[in-house]
Amino acid sequence: MSYDISLYRTETKEKELHSNDENFFDNCENLVPFTEEQYHSLRARLEEYDYVLQEKNKYGLLFGHEEYGTALLTEEALFFTTSFNYNDIFEVGLIASELTDTGEFAKYDPQNDGWEEI
Numbered sequence: 001m002s003y004d005i006s007l008y009r010t011e012t013k014e015k016e017l018h019s020n021d022e023n024f025f026d027n028c029e030n031l032v033p034f035t036e037e038q039y040h041s042l043r044a045r046l047e048e049y050d051y052v053l054q055e056k057n058k059y060g061l062l063f064g065h066e067e068y069g070t071a072l073l074t075e076e077a078l079f080f081t082t083s084f085n086y087n088d089i090f091e092v093g094l095i096a097s098e099l100t101d102t103g104e105f106a107k108y109d110p111q112n113d114g115w116e117e118i
Helices: 010-017 036-048 086-098
Strands: 002-007 054-055 061-065 069-073 078-081 105-107
Touching: 002 010, 002 036, 002 086, 010 105, 036 061, 078 086, 086 105
Parallel strands: none
Antiparallel strands: 002 078, 002 105, 054 061, 061 069, 069 078
8 A cells, every 4th residue: 555645836726625526636737737946946855855866757757765655746746655654654744744835835635634734
């Protein structure tokens, strides 16, 4: 089993909160793309957290972390996947929360009631 946490632009959060579409995230057109600056900033910050670029594929940039699993940076979202281990979930959740510090991004944890409210 794995545990998934996502990061989106705050505009995507607002769209989802005002949507009645239970499949909102399945439609890429609903997701507001990162600006070029946001994309590069997220990439740099992942590397600061010791995520290492493994490959560039058709979805985006796939990063791996020695302890905490993977992170996939796409044009519209950052997807973290970790093991279903409490410590790993805590650390990845903390990293995702810290990435929202600029106010540009929102953390979505589908296993923990959705959007993080700070």
